[in-house]
Amino acid sequence: DAGVIQSPRHEVTEMGQEVTLRCKPISGHDYLFWYRQTMMRGLELLIYFNNNVPIDDSGMPEDRFSAKMPNASFSTLKIQPSEPRDSAVYFCASSTPWGTAYNEQFFGPGTRLTVL
Amino acid sequence: GIQVEQSPPDLILQEGANSTLRCNFSDSVNNLQWFHQNPWGQLINLFYIPSGTKQNGRLSATTVATERYSLLYISSSQTTDSGVYFCAVWGFGNEKLTFGTGTRLTIIP
DSSP: OOOOEEEOSEEEEOTTOOEEEEEEOOTTOOEEEEEEEETTTEEEEEEEEETTEEEEOTTOOSTTEEEEEEETTEEEEEESSOOGGGOEEEEEEEEOOTTSSOSOOEEOOOEEEEEO | OOOEEEEOSEEEEETTOOEEEEEEESSOEEEEEEEEEOTTOOEEEEEEOSSEEEEETTEEEEEEGGGTEEEEEEOSOOGGGOEEEEEEEEETTOOOEEEOOOEEEEEEO
16 A cells, blocks of 8 residues: 655745645545644644545634545645745645544655745 | 643653653543654654553553553664654544644664
8 A cells, every 4th residue: 555645745835826735545544634733833633524525624724725625535735825834744644434533544744835 | 622741852862772651641532643753754653552552563552541641662772763752642522633742752873
């Protein structure tokens, strides 16, 4: 199994530009999670999906952030317009449900975003 | 929400030493995971352990859910063990995984 795949691995952009991060979960996993990691706030859950449906987006910092999951094998996290304070490492994770979301999560390698 | 505290925050050891990392949580949990974030930033699953003890090579973990803590043991440390170790929990009635602040482990050759 290839594991969770994220792209790009690194992104450098200028303030005001649109940024799109991509994630391919492990095949067969029904839950997908987007996290952000910063030095100040540690690892934070932004949003998660179950069977392609967003379940909880209360962690999304503001309207500039949006996430979609058009099918079971692909999700995007978009920031428009980007700001320097969005600089962070963004992780995608997936897990199998077996009836709940409390199952082992597997993380992708992350996308390191730098907004100048 | 549930609070997760890890100790110690930093630990520096000589290669070959043993260590114990602790994770305390403020409320009952549905489940618990230990991760290792290596110096390249990758989050690697170590244990998925709601209760009891598990072992994987030089690593083992014990969770005592009734007393709201978990321990991660690393024996015969190697330089590749360096990085940050995170504990993360699911509270009851909450599907969100809450991470602790981590323990930064540095193994000196």
